[in-house]
Amino acid sequence: MNWLxxxxxxxxxxxxxxxxxxxxxxxxSLNNPILAAITSFLVGLMVLLVAFACFNQNPVPALADLRHxxxxxxxxxxxxxxxxxxxxxxxxxIGPANMLCLVVAGQMIAALTIDHFGFQGFAAHQITLPRIxxxxxxxxxxxxxxxx
Numbered sequence: 001m002n003w004l005x006x007x008x009x010x011x012x013x014x015x016x017x018x019x020x021x022x023x024x025x026x027x028x029s030l031n032n033p034i035l036a037a038i039t040s041f042l043v044g045l046m047v048l049l050v051a052f053a054c055f056n057q058n059p060v061p062a063l064a065d066l067r068h069x070x071x072x073x074x075x076x077x078x079x080x081x082x083x084x085x086x087x088x089x090x091x092x093x094i095g096p097a098n099m100l101c102l103v104v105a106g107q108m109i110a111a112l113t114i115d116h117f118g119f120q121g122f123a124a125h126q127i128t129l130p131r132i133x134x135x136x137x138x139x140x141x142x143x144x145x146x147x148x
Contacts, residue, residue, distance in 0.1 A: 040084055
């Protein structure tokens with residue numbers, strides 16, 4: 001497995017946690033959780049537009065072609081908005097460690113299910129005893145961290 005990809009995955013975890021705190025601080029500064037989420041997404045959109053302008057090498061589909069894309073394929077934006085807005089609401093109440101533990105536990109359960117059944121076009125990877133044991137250890141770790 002490519003170590004650079006593993007390193008970037010690790011960075012995603014760090015940045016995701018930092019992003020949660022930054023967005024919570026933005027909420028406090030703006031005194032509005034929904035406006036904080038909108039602002040976060042607008043700043044992200046600006047960064048993506050710059051990255052697109054600098055690095056995109058793929059053709060841009062015509063607007064007419066977008067009509068043929070299933071609505072489910074656009075749900076990533078909805079799920080991302082749900083994540084950011086929910087984090088902004090809950091992180092100060094339950095704390096970053098508790099929140100991220102529950103997020104990771106939810107991600108692991110969803111990932112194992114998606115892997116097992118090959119949902120969303122992924123190759124199927126059977127749920128095995130070692131994978132179940134790993135998930136159980138993760139959930140046990142979540143319990144210990146949440147126990148405070």
